[in-house]
């Protein structure tokens with residue numbers, strides 16, 4: 079049986095005391111045991127989510143020249159705008175099996191943005207004339223996710239029996255990020271040759287990630303319960319929101335809770351010789367204010383379990399992680415090369 083449980087978010091926001099306590103306990107248990115769960119009834123209709131996926135598809139279908147205008151180049155700034163195929167290298171992150179594989183490619187392109195209020199790192203949007211309603215639609219979804227995230231922080235405080243508001247007060251600044259992912263159609267055989275994957279195993283950096291995926295499949299999570307390999311995340315029902323714990327939460331809890339390792343591969347049902355269809359996903363990364371500490375909270379430190387992490391800011395933690403993924407960055411491929419990398 080698939081161990082990813084589905085929690086009813088409605089029980090948290092409008093349930094009675096018993097339902098709220100049960101939700102907080104399940105959230106805690108799922109994150110501690112597996113690092114993943116799914117949410118239903120999170121307040122967005124199927125039509126709304128369809129609209130988001132339509133905007134996502136429209137963005138990636140824009141001509142190469144339009145995307146290039148808002149290309150992100152690695153540097154001191156945070157990721158904003160379009161990252162071309164192969165520019166980021168998730169294989170250099172933290173999977174036990176791929177630590178030194180800087181030459182492995184992710185067969186995807188993505189678009190990143192922060193909060194509209196995040197003046198320190200302004201967003202880069204495509205021309206409004208090229209794609210109607212994109213900025214407004216994505217900003218709106220961003221705000222919905224941020225609200226869900228803050229609500230879940232209260233649930234986590236209850237689930238972990240932490241002092242009230244000790245997590246919620248860490249979000250004064252708007253430092254979360256939203257990523258649209260596009261995995262272009264690719265020959266299944268290309269993923270089997272060992273150098274390319276849709277997305278190599280990695281953990282995310284923030285507190286929690288909220289992920290929506292389309293119906294193509296291929297997302298797999300590490301089975302932390304049995305330690306017996308990766309297990310597929312079912313694509314149906316499509317509208318459930320997948321939640322996973324990120325690296326900052328792992329640090330704050332002093333490893334009491336581990337960040338969920340995940341990857342995107344060929345779906346199990348794929349024909350080994352054929353083409354995999356293109357795939358889209360939408361990931362929201364809930365981050366604390368950049369100046370807050372990423373050292374373990376006092377509640378998770380004891381004589382038996384001393385602090386495992388140095389006291390750096392969450393921003394510094396994220397910066398170090400991003401630095402790794404752009405190691406050996408290739409120059410941005412031109413339009414034709416983009417197509418060749420994809421197939």
Ligand SMILES: O=C(O)CCC(=O)C(=O)O
Pocket residue numbers: 257259277282289291297340342358359360361
């Ligand atoms: O595409 C997916 O399903 C996963 C995306 C992901 O893990 C990420 O963007 O960090």
Ligand SMILES: [Fe+2]
Pocket residue numbers: 280281282340
């Ligand atoms: Fe991820």
